Amino acid sequence: MDEEQSEPGPEGPDEAQGAEETEEPRAGQSAPDRPERPEPSGEPEPAAPDTPAAAPVHHNRVNQYFYGALDAPGAHFGIGAGDSASVRRRAVGRLDAGEADALLAPYVEPGCFEEAAAALAQDGVVVLVGPPGIGKRSAAVALVAKAAEGTEYVVLSPGRSLEDLAEGRVAFGKGVGYVLIDRMRETASGTADFDWRRVRDTVRDHGAHLVITTVHPVDGDAPGSVRHVSWELPDLAAVLRVRLLRKRCDADTVERAVAGLPDGCGVAEVAEAAGRIARGGDPDEVWQDYGSGAAEPVREWFAAGREPREWAEVTTLAFITGAGYRDFETWQERLEEWVAPTFPVLANDEETAAAHRRDADRRLSLGRNVLVAVEKRKDGALTRGALVFAHPQYRQWVLQELWAKRSTAYWNGVRDWLTELVGTRPGLGVQLSVASGLALLTRPAFDEVDENYLHPWAAGAAGPAGQSTATLVLQFMCLDEGLASTALAVGRGWAHSPDPAVRSAAAAAFSGALGVRFPTDAVNVLLRLTGRSEEAEPALAGLVALLLECGEDTGAVLRPLAYRLRALRTTLTGHHKETVLGTVQTVLGARDPRTGRLVGASLLDGDPGQSDRFAELWAGVLESRPRRAWALRLLHATLRDLTAVTAEPDPAAVRFGRSLGAVLTDRERWHLSTALRRTAVRPAPETAALMETFLIAVLSTED
Structure with missing residues (x-):
């Protein structure tokens, strides 16, 4: 198995994303070797809430x-x-309707399109081969849109190997169209055709369709089981006309733009230039920045x-x-x-x-x-x-x-x-x-x-x-x-x-x-x-912050961490559990390097859909006796920062409290209620009020 890819673990309904699945380890699977983390001898004194839990690197x-x-x-x-x-x-995952429409609405089919469409309809898989800039990404979406039964499209990571695709590490769904853009070159294998046949059979068995693009030509004879189509540049004048007419440009502007189209442009350059012209740019001036128009003065x-x-x-x-x-x-x-x-x-x-x-x-x-x-x-x-x-x-x-x-x-x-x-x-x-x-x-x-x-x-x-x-x-x-x-x-x-x-x-x-x-x-x-x-643990914490800032799914980090905690919840101690808890602790204690606020507070407000996963991480450290004091003080600091990141912190606190209460035992709920109040020394009035709101929500989940 490729070291970068692990077997997927069992997934509940909330983890099934219908997209690029987050890969989880098997229950009990050991972590890579690392120096043993020393067992704490007691409840360590945590950093004060006003001190960053981990300085940004x-x-x-x-x-x-x-x-x-x-x-x-x-x-x-x-x-x-x-x-x-x-x-x-993100470049992977479900392609939203707006992005799919933006790719498909102005799409112009090149001459090789029908060959690829026929291969996809017959085999369920087709590979588009060609250099960058000739429109393979748009073509891949257009092909699955034509072949798939529905309008659900998923972009897979270019790091996916043939083994991943054949062995079920991608949860192919019936009627779903999948595209894998710019597939990486794999080490040459004498079983290439057999590997492609396994991929084809897996995709067909699931009733899905898969289009793969690559810049790497096939070494030797192309696999007979999956068609590899040499992709061609579409008619760029037609691409330009379609885009300008969709923007309601007048006929004179369209003709001037088409007449001035320079040699050496790619599809992306034509699309960008069309956008500038549609916004009022003079075609003659715009084309100076593209293709041979930009290269000639330098040459x-x-x-x-x-x-x-x-x-x-x-x-x-x-x-x-x-x-x-x-x-x-x-x-x-x-x-x-x-x-x-x-x-x-x-x-x-x-x-x-x-x-x-x-x-x-x-x-x-x-x-x-x-x-x-x-x-x-x-x-x-x-x-x-x-x-x-x-x-x-x-x-x-x-x-x-x-x-x-x-x-x-x-x-x-x-x-x-x-x-x-x-x-x-x-x-x-x-x-x-x-x-x-x-x-x-x-x-x-x-x-x-x-x-x-x-x-x-x-x-x-x-x-x-x-x-x-x-x-x-x-x-x-x-x-x-x-x-x-x-x-x-x-x-x-x-x-x-x-x-x-x-x-x-x-x-x-x-x-x-x-x-x-x-x-x-x-x-x-x-x-x-x-x-x-x-730096791996701080990097995971930094990734959560950036995903949140970019409006992307923070669950990409939280889900696998929560999965690992669930798999180890009945384990009292051990190297692997300490490794996972240490990683969770770093993520929960992360602060935004620019604001100094805890990332968790921003997450509670900015990504409410992750409340349950976030609560599972908190439950893991709260139930770990050596980490409990640290966790209580950081939890108080998180609630305090929540009052700073949003003008209406109560809904987030209630949502988080109910999620946390649902995963704690009765004993742990009451311990949290008592210990958190004792930990908070002279809290600000707004923090004290929010803490009470949060604890009421925690206790409301009691059986």
Whole structure:
């Protein structure tokens, strides 16, 4: 069995999500090896309610910054460019009606659509193979919409293996359409056709339909049991017309837009451009930012003969955008030192090279560079100049041209320069810029980024700032639908590493955007890492906070933890129970790093559907005698913070009280009523009133 996937446990009606199921361990299944947690000798004195139960770690602050103040200077990540909207929702689970309609209403079928539809109708499974940007995701939804009996569609994780699909680890439902976007490449197997046949039979036996997309061509002969269809780009002019006519654009605008459609566009680019034109953008100006319209000025610039200084200018700007002149020139000069050996005129005479760097008037050179612009940015009452690309889209094309035209020796210098730069802890602004640049570089050169930056930095080659920058690269990759599954594969690989520093980076990555996009994968990884990384438990707590902030299902974390507590409830003690209780304790004690408020208080108000699961976690620690004093004081602090996060705390307190009372024994209910009042020393009047409301609700569940 793949270490990342565990057997699903029994699920009650409330856990059956009809979507990407949260995988639970078997009852009694042991946790991964970890150092034994010492048994407390008595009731420990907990942190005071005003003291954070667990200080937010550096990685978590980076993740919060990424969400709270995303700044991707000069980045262009397809739909939602420069915006975190796409990364704020999960990429798996049930596809809601609004998103399905948005994909299906303007859909234009390519010529290969009917072939795939026929294969899906016959076999129940079909695989769409092709490069990014040709509309495979929309096609997958359109295909299951045509074949499935109902209108329920579920997106599965790209990390699902053929074994997962064949062995029932996905609860396929009759009449439901399933799509698995950007399936990861698996190790070549001599039983590939047999494995695909098992997947086909499982899906058909359940009366479901499954469409899988992948960028990886089949090695050798395609499996005969499941059709692999080479996908084609639809007629982009038709895609553009449909979208503009649906927005009621006038005929002249539509024709101008179609006539100006440049070569080299993908479906996502056409969709984004259509949206801008429909909102009033001039078609001629809009198309300058897409396809060959955006690439041509960059290609023309590189086609001319360029001085070493100019190569350094655009390389520096590709990774550091938005800096002022002084910082930019300092970093550029340092880059020139690293790459000087790759230019013969400089490599042959170090004295000449040093004089060249010393005498260069970089500011005049930047002013003559047509790819560079100075943007005026407000900084309080002041205005400062920030060096950026003349058009944001230039950045990705500059990186592609640099990769195509500069040698390995040059990129070795860039690697050493960036490693040195990030190691100096230059601040979050520079980290974000470097991370977004590396995320863009993964498109033409993923192996370069993975082998020279992601893994070494995650291992600590550039210090703590390098580790957090590596996790930010994965967060930025999640902004791009075509790169999100690759980021997931990298994060899963980190989690398998024997290096504790790399596993720590994995925990940080899955507590951020990667965890929001792929919550089931994140929880599976983090629960396994609780035995191998000190940051796994805080990462689970951080993931709860981010899921809540993004309006996503916090039950992705709470359900498996509650399941584990139920499986161990009759166990008096033991290593596995202590591990689970320790994880639950960390989650309950988590605080929002920005507000200092307990995440649990916000959860009671913001995600009322999880009240029962949340209560099960509380019951677990309240029934653990060594943790009871800590739990009582934290429960009081949670009720106190509830009065701060909402103007109407009573409904949440009543709901939580009834849920908690329902899972406590009669003895535990009365003990809670007495002990909680004794724990609360001189509570504020509003907290005291809310505590009484809560306790009345707890006792109202008495048999």
